[in-house]
Amino acid sequence: MILIFLFMLLVHSSANETKFVYNGFQGSINKLHLDGLASILPNGVLQITNSSQSLQHISHAFYPHPIFFKPNHLSFSTTFVFAMNRLARTKARDSGIIFAIASLIANFNKAIPLTSCLSPHHIFAVVLQASKVNINLNSLVPIDSVLGAYYLDKEGVNKTLVLNSGKPVQIWIDYNDTELLVNVTLAPFGHPKPSRCLLSRHINFSTAVLQNMYTGFSYCTNHVSSNNQYILGWSWNQNGKAEDLDPSKLPSLPRIRHKRHGILIGLIAVLVVLIMVVSAGWISWKKKFQELLEPWEKEYASQRFLYRDLYVATKGFRSSELLGVGGFGKVYKGVLPSTNVEVAVKRVSHNSKQGIREFVAEISSMRRLSHRNLVQLLGYCRKEGKLFLVYEHMANGSLDKFLFSQDKKLSLTWPLRLKIVEGVASALLYLHEGWEQVVLHRDVKASNVLLDAKMNAKLGDFGLARLYDHNNDPRTTHVVGTIGYIAPEVSRTQKPTTKADVYAFGMFLLEVGCGRRPIGIQRETGEEDFLSDRVYDCWKRGEILKASDPKMKGDYQEKEMELVLKLGLLCLHPKAKERPTMRQVVQFLDGSLTLPDLTSEYDIESHSWFWEGWRKTYSLTTSNGAETYGIMSSTNSVLQYGR
Ligand SMILES: *[C@@H]1O[C@H](CO)[C@@H](O)[C@H](O)[C@H]1NC(C)=O
Ligand SMILES: *[C@@H]1O[C@H](CO)[C@@H](O)[C@H](O)[C@H]1NC(C)=O
Ligand SMILES: *[C@@H]1O[C@H](CO)[C@@H](O)[C@H](O)[C@H]1NC(C)=O
Numbered sequence: 001m002i003l004i005f006l007f008m009l010l011v012h013s014s015a016n017e018t019k020f021v022y023n024g025f026q027g028s029i030n031k032l033h034l035d036g037l038a039s040i041l042p043n044g045v046l047q048i049t050n051s052s053q054s055l056q057h058i059s060h061a062f063y064p065h066p067i068f069f070k071p072n073h074l075s076f077s078t079t080f081v082f083a084m085n086r087l088a089r090t091k092a093r094d095s096g097i098i099f100a101i102a103s104l105i106a107n108f109n110k111a112i113p114l115t116s117c118l119s120p121h122h123i124f125a126v127v128l129q130a131s132k133v134n135i136n137l138n139s140l141v142p143i144d145s146v147l148g149a150y151y152l153d154k155e156g157v158n159k160t161l162v163l164n165s166g167k168p169v170q171i172w173i174d175y176n177d178t179e180l181l182v183n184v185t186l187a188p189f190g191h192p193k194p195s196r197c198l199l200s201r202h203i204n205f206s207t208a209v210l211q212n213m214y215t216g217f218s219y220c221t222n223h224v225s226s227n228n229q230y231i232l233g234w235s236w237n238q239n240g241k242a243e244d245l246d247p248s249k250l251p252s253l254p255r256i257r258h259k260r261h262g263i264l265i266g267l268i269a270v271l272v273v274l275i276m277v278v279s280a281g282w283i284s285w286k287k288k289f290q291e292l293l294e295p296w297e298k299e300y301a302s303q304r305f306l307y308r309d310l311y312v313a314t315k316g317f318r319s320s321e322l323l324g325v326g327g328f329g330k331v332y333k334g335v336l337p338s339t340n341v342e343v344a345v346k347r348v349s350h351n352s353k354q355g356i357r358e359f360v361a362e363i364s365s366m367r368r369l370s371h372r373n374l375v376q377l378l379g380y381c382r383k384e385g386k387l388f389l390v391y392e393h394m395a396n397g398s399l400d401k402f403l404f405s406q407d408k409k410l411s412l413t414w415p416l417r418l419k420i421v422e423g424v425a426s427a428l429l430y431l432h433e434g435w436e437q438v439v440l441h442r443d444v445k446a447s448n449v450l451l452d453a454k455m456n457a458k459l460g461d462f463g464l465a466r467l468y469d470h471n472n473d474p475r476t477t478h479v480v481g482t483i484g485y486i487a488p489e490v491s492r493t494q495k496p497t498t499k500a501d502v503y504a505f506g507m508f509l510l511e512v513g514c515g516r517r518p519i520g521i522q523r524e525t526g527e528e529d530f531l532s533d534r535v536y537d538c539w540k541r542g543e544i545l546k547a548s549d550p551k552m553k554g555d556y557q558e559k560e561m562e563l564v565l566k567l568g569l570l571c572l573h574p575k576a577k578e579r580p581t582m583r584q585v586v587q588f589l590d591g592s593l594t595l596p597d598l599t600s601e602y603d604i605e606s607h608s609w610f611w612e613g614w615r616k617t618y619s620l621t622t623s624n625g626a627e628t629y630g631i632m633s634s635t636n637s638v639l640q641y642g643r
């Protein structure tokens, strides 16, 4: 009996330990979380970044499931084969591949330069640069840094290894829990693992570990990217040595041009291309801009933009025209050639063919949503698997830039903030009640509030989540909301409601009043700092105004600030039914209803509720018996993975 029990315990415990081997990443598109420029090439090479698109600063390729570390079993062993090539004319020396084991909430929410990429908070990272290997533990400053080299067993000497030569290099990272020793070993790919490691360092990994960690690769830089960075294979094991990669199964690298052959190949290529361009150019030009209009689409023809126009408007979707990257895709700025009207073009990916009709019908109905505080959707365009939404252009960009900037020039006055708050409230009321059907926004936050040239606030990105409801493929990801704005009940039920929008609006009120993000990291302790708790604590002490944005230096109407902050707390009530409706919110703001005092019930439950809510939000586990996992993207959106 005891034996059986022990056996079951063993089975159970080993089931919690993660082990995987990717000999190439072919077919792994759903087995990795990719964002930014990360992609899997057709032959199975994982490309972390790519020099041809240089504006975006951050990419991730992460194993999508959490890695559980038990307190007294923190050992792990991993090996991967990577390649980086340095292109000519580059000064981007501090760009590189980051291998990380990290808790996501603190580390992957912002596009920030390499030096500040590693938020000093629950992270272990090995950073591979041109000639150096750095190790970071909960710190921006590497705890160790060595030049790339490997040990030749026969000769007994070290040989220098340049990491960005374009040739594949294998790295082994082994951490032993009892010795508290992490070993990093390098060798050119194909060379057996050297008997001596490059670096062996005492670390106390338990200072970095939370129960759920995520592992994978990241890339970011403050320079224009001039690297191509690839991972060919990756093996991970928490229970013993990482399984060897199988060289015969690993994909080969995309051709990297070498100088000497380059000239010859270049000459031949130019000739061939010249001949082909002349003959094929005309055909491909025609094909590229061919508009495919299906019979059912005729009724939407007036709303459809020509692909050619959008292409010209955005200069061929050039990265210099990129305005931002949101939960649904990239947004480009453009000037329509025929009318010189400025627009914002959102490129959303859409793979399932059958859904396209519903998709277009939905867009058509969204286009009819019209309110002075909503960003107007002008129309759409589709081309192969891609869908483009065309919006009016908002000259002053998103509100978060103004709220969170330390630049005094961008600071907003109180009357303007109040006007923005009222505008967004009335837009949400319109979505909830002012139309023939209830439209949920699902992603209310400062970065989705846009400002036009006259600093009028308009809510963007509405209704998009609904498009994805038509797409029933459970493997596709769709946005559930953004960490910090997701109501506690939504992280449990996954069912968005108007009251969940009210919750997010409450967080938005606090952002505007306090000039802070919902979750920050405390400078001194490195701990998470929850805006709602901070305001709540101030309120409980009877000095709610202490929570107001210090950048305003008290230059506001105290009554109004108090109203905004208290209303924020009320909207953030842990119990959905206690939150006001948007209609009531608008009335509180215009003074036609008096704000009730927060009840004592709120008092008792709020903290534990908030905490539980956050925690659940970021490891969305088991709903309806089917497991789902939450993982954050670089834009801080929570993507849901169905299983
Ligand atoms: C090789 O490098 C390792 C680690 O940097 C160092 O400890 C060792 O002394 C070197 N060995 C030789 C023979 O240079
Ligand atoms: C790391 O290397 C040291 C020798 O430098 C060795 O004693 C130790 O066992 C190695 N640990 C792991 C986990 O490979
Ligand atoms: C490692 O860190 C943990 C948590 O900070 C601490 O409890 C433990 O004593 C440390 N171990 C050693 C050997 O320093």
Ligand SMILES: *[C@@H]1O[C@H](CO)[C@@H](O)[C@H](O)[C@H]1NC(C)=O
Pocket (backbone or CB within 6 Å): 395, 396, 410, 452, 453, 454, 455
């Ligand atoms: C907003 O945009 C307009 C037009 O582009 C510009 O003149 C104005 O200075 C901007 N306002 C702020 C605060 O940046």
